[in-house]
Amino acid sequence: MVTVKELSKEEYLLEGHAACAGCGPAISIRVLFKALGNKVFLVVPACCTTVIQGPYPYTSFNVPLLNILFESTAAAASGIVAALRQRNIKDITVVGWAGDGGTVDIGIQALSGAAERETDFIYICYDNEAYGNTGMQRSGATPFGAWTTTTPSGKRERKKDMPLIMAAHRIPYVATACPSYPIDFVNKLRKAKEIKGTKYIHILAPCPTGWRYDTSKTVELGRLAVQTGLWALYEIENGKFKLNAPSDRLIDKAKRKSVKEYFALQGRFRSLTEKDIERIQKWVDDDWENYRRLAACSASDATPYGKI
């Protein structure tokens, strides 16, 4: 068990980068470097992280990083893994770091292929629930009722459940995290680093510009998303589903906060009606019933996704 004070003081994301004030993904990148150090090779498609680096010929990332096309994060990472193996370099962790558009919509075929080939790398999707760097367009990860520039009256479809899609590939490690719980994220990254095969981590990273809230509330909103049950922190290790603290206490419905608290802080949910909120609350409860079943199933011998 690590604590915040045990994390390294070394910074590999340099100050003066181009992220907006109060950027959730920027916190996640810092925590990533705290967990893995500089022995990483990042593969980044078109997403906010390309912008955070700053204008050419400068970059604020003090680690090897490859900027690649939108759809080919996992394919390029597979190439890097093969090249490192050919040169017999063993201490470098290859990390695919993509936004939700580059994972859920555009990059899903390359990611699915890499997972099927059992490429040895960590894929991290930081999810700000829209295409952030082009000015907030709707993506497959945008939740029901959220405003984006292409859904001005709120999206009418539900969000894809990407972590469970990846779990269905029967990869050895799938986890969800949130920058509001940095220690949980560090533990998951260090665990993923030790496992051989494709590892997938999905982070909910609040975005003040797109979600329309005050910049100081980024961490608070991430925490609220977890406490209301809209975002569950769990890991699926070799098919065994396990809820992590603090989500493991929330199986009981009475312990979860009402989703209204989360929506009230954000401008993007302003068009939600009472009826919509009731529907979303019901979906959340259904999801948690599903999590409860998965956890109970994993506690016994039968695993929900079969033995790997």
Added chain:
Amino acid sequence: MNRIPKTRKEMPITALSIPTAGSMGKTGSWRTFRPEVNYSKCTRCTLCWIYCPDVAITRQEDDSPKIDYEYCKGCGICANECPVKAITMCREEKE
């Protein structure tokens, strides 16, 4: 290697960026509110340090925070997350 190529011959084969602090310039100028730390209240929990997205807070020897006003964008996460409210946001005045 850490310098900008001046002639065409010095240019690398592919586009290559150089790690630089302040690649976007002094981002402290984006700020409207400035965080001020009350060190007598601070309990050295280092939460502000881990939650700072702009790498503007450094952890000193005794774990107390030191804010780098050249790069702090003034988002206010540190003030919002401080459990003892030792950080306050004050409006920047014109000099």
